[in-house]
Amino acid sequence: MSLRLKLRPGEKLIINGCILINGPQRASFEVVTRADVLRGDEILEARTATTPARCLGLQIQVALVSPADRAEALVQIDRIARDLSGILLADRGEQLATVIRLVEAGEFYKAWRATIPLIRHEDVLMRRIRETAGDAA
Template sequence: MPLHLSLRPGERVIINGCVLKNGPRRQTLEIENRADVLRGDEMLEEATARTPVRRVAYQIQIALVSQAHRAELLPVITAGLEDLARALPRFSAPIGEAETCLQSQNFYGAFRALAPVIRHEDTLFARFSPEQSL
C-alpha cells in the first residue's frame, strides 16, 4: 500500500536521507515502496534539542535520515532511552516502544513513540521556566 504525502507550498520532507523542498504549489507524492520519511513539521532542529527527551529524539531523527550514522548512534540512543526510562517510569510504555522499534531498525516508529514524552517534557519545562515565576 503506497504512502501518499500532501505537501504544502515550501514544505520540506526527508526521504531516505534526501531533503526535498516543495515548490510554490501544493503537491502530492506517492511513495510506492518502504522508505524512511520525515515531514517538515515533525523535524527537530539541533538548536531545540537541548532537553533530555528532545536530545534522544533528535539522535533518532539523525539515525532515521542518515544510514551512515546509525551504527555510531545506536548505542548512544539506547543509553539515552534507558536513562529516560529510569527518570520517567510513568512513560515506560512509549519509551519501551521506542526501544522495540530501534531493535527492528524502525527509526520512524521510535521517533514517533517519543511524541507523548516530548509533550510531557515541554509541559514540565513550560511550568517551571524562569518566565513563569516573574
C-alpha cells in the same frame, strides 16, 4: 500500500536521507515503494533538540534517515535512554521502553512516533517550570 504526501509551499521532506524542499506551490505525490519518510513538522533540528526527549527523537531520526550515521546515533540513543530512564515516572518509563524496543527492532519511524508523547510530556513540564520560575520572580 502507498503513501500519499501533500506538501505546503517551502515544506521540507526527507526521503531515505535525501532532504527535499518543496517549491513555491502546493504539491502532492505518492510513494509506492517502502521508504523512510519524515515530513515538515516531524523533522527535528539539532538547534531545537534542547531537552532529553527531543535529543532522543533527533537521534532516532538520524538513525532513520542516515544509515551512514546510524551506528553513532544508536550509541547516543542508548546513552540518552539510560539518562531518561532514571528520571521518568512509571507510565513514561513504559513509553520509553516501547521506544527502545522499536529501536532495537530497527523500526525507527515507529520509534520516532512513539517518542512524540515523551516530547509532549516534557514540553508540559518545561512550561510548568518556566511558569513557576516566572511566578517566583
